[in-house]
Amino acid sequence: xxxxxxxxxxxxxxxxxxxxxxxxxxxxxxxxxxxxxxxxxxxxxxxxxxxxxxxxxxxxxxxxxxxxxxxxxxxxxxxxxxxxxxxxxxxxxxxxxxxxxxxxxxxxxxxxxxxxxxxxxxxxxxxxxxxxxxxxxxxxxxxxxxxxxxxxxxxxxxxxxxxxxxxxxxxxxxxxxxxxxxxxxxxxxxxxxxxxxxxxxxxxxxxxxxxxx
Amino acid sequence: xxxxxxxxxxxxxxxxxxxxxxxxxxxxxxxxxxxxxxxxxxxxxxxxxxxxxxxxxxxxxxxxxxxxxxxxxxxxxxxxxxxxxxxxxxxxxxxxxxxxxxxxxxxxxxxxxxxxxxxxxxxxxxxxxxxxxxxxxxxxxxxxxxxxxxxxxxxxxxxxxxxxxxxxxxxxxxxxxxxxxxxxxxxxxxxxxxxxxxxxxxxxxxxxxxxxx
DNA sequence: GCCTAACCTGACCGCACGGTCCGTTTGATT
DNA sequence: AATCAAACGGACCGTGCGGTCAGGTTAGGC
Numbered sequence: 001x002x003x004x005x006x007x008x009x010x011x012x013x014x015x016x017x018x019x020x021x022x023x024x025x026x027x028x029x030x031x032x033x034x035x036x037x038x039x040x041x042x043x044x045x046x047x048x049x050x051x052x053x054x055x056x057x058x059x060x061x062x063x064x065x066x067x068x069x070x071x072x073x074x075x076x077x078x079x080x081x082x083x084x085x086x087x088x089x090x091x092x093x094x095x096x097x098x099x100x101x102x103x104x105x106x107x108x109x110x111x112x113x114x115x116x117x118x119x120x121x122x123x124x125x126x127x128x129x130x131x132x133x134x135x136x137x138x139x140x141x142x143x144x145x146x147x148x149x150x151x152x153x154x155x156x157x158x159x160x161x162x163x164x165x166x167x168x169x170x171x172x173x174x175x176x177x178x179x180x181x182x183x184x185x186x187x188x189x190x191x192x193x194x195x196x197x198x199x200x201x202x203x204x205x206x207x208x209x210x211x212x213x
Numbered sequence: 214x215x216x217x218x219x220x221x222x223x224x225x226x227x228x229x230x231x232x233x234x235x236x237x238x239x240x241x242x243x244x245x246x247x248x249x250x251x252x253x254x255x256x257x258x259x260x261x262x263x264x265x266x267x268x269x270x271x272x273x274x275x276x277x278x279x280x281x282x283x284x285x286x287x288x289x290x291x292x293x294x295x296x297x298x299x300x301x302x303x304x305x306x307x308x309x310x311x312x313x314x315x316x317x318x319x320x321x322x323x324x325x326x327x328x329x330x331x332x333x334x335x336x337x338x339x340x341x342x343x344x345x346x347x348x349x350x351x352x353x354x355x356x357x358x359x360x361x362x363x364x365x366x367x368x369x370x371x372x373x374x375x376x377x378x379x380x381x382x383x384x385x386x387x388x389x390x391x392x393x394x395x396x397x398x399x400x401x402x403x404x405x406x407x408x409x410x411x412x413x414x415x416x417x418x419x420x421x422x423x424x425x426x
Numbered sequence: 427g428c429c430t431a432a433c434c435t436g437a438c439c440g441c442a443c444g445g446t447c448c449g450t451t452t453g454a455t456t
Numbered sequence: 457a458a459t460c461a462a463a464c465g466g467a468c469c470g471t472g473c474g475g476t477c478a479g480g481t482t483a484g485g486c
Contacts, residue, residue, distance in 0.1 A: 009432060009433065009482090009483060009484080010483065010484090011432095011433070011434085011482075011483070012432080012433065012434090012483095015433090015434085035472080035473065035474085036473085036474065036475085037472090037473080037474090045434075045435085046434060046435040046436060047435080047436070047474095047475090048434065048435055048436070048475095048476080048477080049433080049434055049435070051474085051475065051476080052433075052434075055475090056474085056475085057473095057474065057475090146392075149378075150388075150389075150392070153374045153375075153377055153378070153389070154374060154389065154392070156373075156374065156377070157370045157373070157374055160369075160370070160373055161366045161367060161369065161370055162366075164366055164369070165362075165366070165410045168410060169407070169410070171406070171407055172407050172410055174406040174407045175363075175405050175406060175407035175408070175409065176363075176366070176367065178396075178403065178404075178405045178406055178407075179359075179363070179367070179393065179396040179397060179405065180392065180393060180396050181396070182395070182396040182401065182402055182403055183391075183392040183393050183394070183395040183396030183397075184392060184396075185401060187400075187401040188395065188398060188400040188401035189395055190391065190395055191391075192387075192388050192391045192392065193384070193387040193388060193391055194382065194384055194385050194387045194388035194391075195388070196388065197378045197381060197382070197385055198378075222452085222453060222454075222462060222463065223452095223453065223454085224452070224453070224462095224463070224464085225453095225462080225463060225464090228463085228464085248442075248443060248444085249443080249444065249445085250442090250443080250444090253465095258464080258465080259464060259465035259466060260444095260445090260465075260466070261445095261446080261447085261463095261464065261465050261466065262463075262464055262465065264444085264445065264446080265463070265464075268445090269444085269445085270443095270444065270445090
């Protein structure tokens with residue numbers, strides 16, 4: 001990479017696109033256990049080409065995840081302008097869980113620190129969620145002791161819960177999102193036994209760790 | 214194994230015990246990625262000895278998990294006689310989450326069908342949880358549309374949620390158990406969008422799958 | 427149409443894993 | 457103390473992985 005951003009050659013761009021698609025599918029099916037060779041085969045390219053585009057399997061994973069995270073950020077930003085703040089938060093959680101359903105990110109816990117750009121993206125997502133949370137609280141739709149960190153952590157739960165049942169109906173996660181969201185409502189909430197983990201958005205965002213170790 | 218159950222030789226019994234302890238610790242730290250060689254080293258025995266006791270890595274894992282599951286079953290049975298049925302259920306969930314915290318079982322999703330004995334154990338646990346659930350509902354402490362399957366699925370959630378935060382305080386999981394349990398209360402519950410997955414205890418218990426694929 | 431840098435490929439390497447095997451050691455029994 | 461089946465241990469094997477590289481291929485400016 002002589003100049004930081006030279007336009008990609010046509011075939012290279014094509015390959016990169018199908019590589020990302022294949023990687024997404026393969027990671028979704030097999031998690032971290034997906035092998036680079038399988039991804040390459042699925043994309044119809046050689047294994048060496050994979051490593052030309054991404055020097056490491058982890059970098060490839062990071063690229064896939066980055067797409068997901070940025071997508072969620074964009075959605076959150078859009079939802080921040082919806083009138084009903086409570087409904088906006090619920091819709092965000094719904095979308096987040098739905099996408100996790102397609103690509104369960106929880107295996108990321110076991111992957112190192114991945115990319116730096118990914119850390120930034122996560123930070124942006126965090127900020128947008130903070131907006132949603134504060135608006136929902138101001139509207140009285142969300143209990144006051146919940147932080148953006150709580151939301152970012154809990155949004156992974158429904159798909160994970162469902163992942164234990166073998167032939168789950170495709171929308172089963174909605175059941176558990178419903179239960180959890182009921183737990184987030186101010187009505188009938190009981191005091192929480194533990195403080196939220198490091199909620200402040202500025203100082204140590206990395207604390208949140210969508211993907212840390 | 215000529216006779217089905219001959220008493221173990223003294224050294225063999227000792228080794229088996231330290232092997233199980235080492236396996237539990239190692240699986241807790243590294244999940245399915247724990248290697249048999251590491252477990253053997255930690256137990257202070259040779260690798261061959263491990264395979265003498267358990268013909269397969271999966272069998273070893275199954276033995277460790279069986280202990281856990283049976284422990285939970287015993288606890289549930291004890292709690293079934295407590296006067297306050299709502300508190301009993303909460304205490305069960307508390308204990309379950311706490312133990313998951315020490316040994317996150319969610320990696321089991323990616324392990325095959327494991328042992329048959331484990332399937333039986335899971336069935337017994339399921340039955341005991343059903344008792345707790347029905348008592349809690351009769352006492353008005355648990356919303357009526359919750360099944361034992363829901364409980365068994367949700368009891369894994371708090372520890373999983375917490376596993377994403379790097380240096381989590383040891384009791385942080387209680388925060389998320391609190392939120393989820395609030396969502397299970399009848400007070401202020403909103404209708405759930407999806408039916409529970411195959412709750413009936415008799416016909417196809419395997420549906421629940423603490424560990425299936 | 428030619429030239430070159432960018433790109434692609436698949437054989438190859440080193441490594442770590444699960445599992446096997448057989449020579450050695452050890453606990454029980456007499 | 458002698459005996460022997462039971463248990464041990466670690467060198468060994470095959471496999472599949474992430475990652476490298478030398479040599480062939482191609483896009484695209486001229």
